[in-house]
Amino acid sequence: MKDTLPHWYLIGTGNIGVLSAHYLQQAGHSVTALRPGDHAILQRELVFGEQSCRLTLPVMDANRLVRPLDALLVACKTPFTRDALLPLQPWLHQDTLVVRLQNGMGALDGLLPDGCTLIETVTTSAVKGRPPRHQVVAENDTWWGGLPQPPDWFPALQQHWPDLHWQADLRHRQWQKLVVNAVINPLTALHDVDNGVLVNDTALLAQAGALCREADALLSRLDPHWPGDSLPNVLAVARTTAGNTSSMRADRQRGNRTEIDAINGYLLRLAEPLGMDLPHHRQLVRTLS
Numbered sequence: 001m002k003d004t005l006p007h008w009y010l011i012g013t014g015n016i017g018v019l020s021a022h023y024l025q026q027a028g029h030s031v032t033a034l035r036p037g038d039h040a041i042l043q044r045e046l047v048f049g050e051q052s053c054r055l056t057l058p059v060m061d062a063n064r065l066v067r068p069l070d071a072l073l074v075a076c077k078t079p080f081t082r083d084a085l086l087p088l089q090p091w092l093h094q095d096t097l098v099v100r101l102q103n104g105m106g107a108l109d110g111l112l113p114d115g116c117t118l119i120e121t122v123t124t125s126a127v128k129g130r131p132p133r134h135q136v137v138a139e140n141d142t143w144w145g146g147l148p149q150p151p152d153w154f155p156a157l158q159q160h161w162p163d164l165h166w167q168a169d170l171r172h173r174q175w176q177k178l179v180v181n182a183v184i185n186p187l188t189a190l191h192d193v194d195n196g197v198l199v200n201d202t203a204l205l206a207q208a209g210a211l212c213r214e215a216d217a218l219l220s221r222l223d224p225h226w227p228g229d230s231l232p233n234v235l236a237v238a239r240t241t242a243g244n245t246s247s248m249r250a251d252r253q254r255g256n257r258t259e260i261d262a263i264n265g266y267l268l269r270l271a272e273p274l275g276m277d278l279p280h281h282r283q284l285v286r287t288l289s
């Protein structure tokens with residue numbers, strides 16, 4: 001991996017995309033947003049409590065790229081990943097560093113050239129709002145990993161990105177977040193309720209239990225070290241985000257496509273070769289696709 005600072009191209013200028021671009025810029029990295037159209041510049045306001053700061057990014061249309069990409073940040077909603085990556089295909093190569101900042105798993109499967117370096121991430125930070133104003137409600141832990149070693153510039157980035165950690169084997173952390181999203185997001189989207197309702201509503205609690213049992217049975221088959229017992233963790237997240245509208249509920253309220261395929265659909269794809277059925281997850285995928 002190169003030790004000079006890469007030039008990043010960003011796909012997805014939503015909440016997590018702009019927050020990540022901000023931290024990278026603070027650490028001296030340059031970031032260009034890839035967006036369709038002729039905009040030359042993207043301006044956003046990031047609000048951190050009482051403080052706010054302005055983020056300015058140069059913008060380029062992906063169809064106008066002329067040289068291979070050094071580094072790509074993928075922060076778009078998962079249903080749009082394939083379309084966003086298509087115009088980049090000629091410019092991705094085995095030395096391109098890709099960092100995926102998305103909910104769910106597997107959205108980049110089959111879309112990157114062989115040998116390309118992919119860093120996966122898990123974040124518990126929360127950003128609300130809609131462009132041009134993004135309110136950073138919680139700067140919590142973020143893990144990058146999935147590779148034995150971080151890039152050389154990673155420790156310097158940690159100075160500017162609060163609670164950013166490296167974890168070579170991220171799989172359990174990713175699965176933990178996947179199960180949280182596979183339970184809270186579809187149930188709150190379907191019933192149009194805040195996350196906290198899951199903890200108090202008997203019928204939703206029973207569904208959450210069934211979804212966790214199916215996910216735990218699958219993940220334990222894949223890895224005997226998987227701790228199982230996901231329900232307490234899911235309920236703890238539902239409690240700490242009690243007043244939140246989950247991202248899937250928000251997508252549904254706006255009439256947008258949901259991320260169900262990269263979340264519950266991903267679990268179904270893991271289960272299939274093992275001959276396992278996850279009927280509660282399958283039902284949610286059918287309803288929310």
Ligand code: KPL
Binds near residue numbers: 195245246247248
């Ligand atoms: O990640 C989330 C989401 O909404 O996508 C949770 C943790 C459920 C918080 O709302």
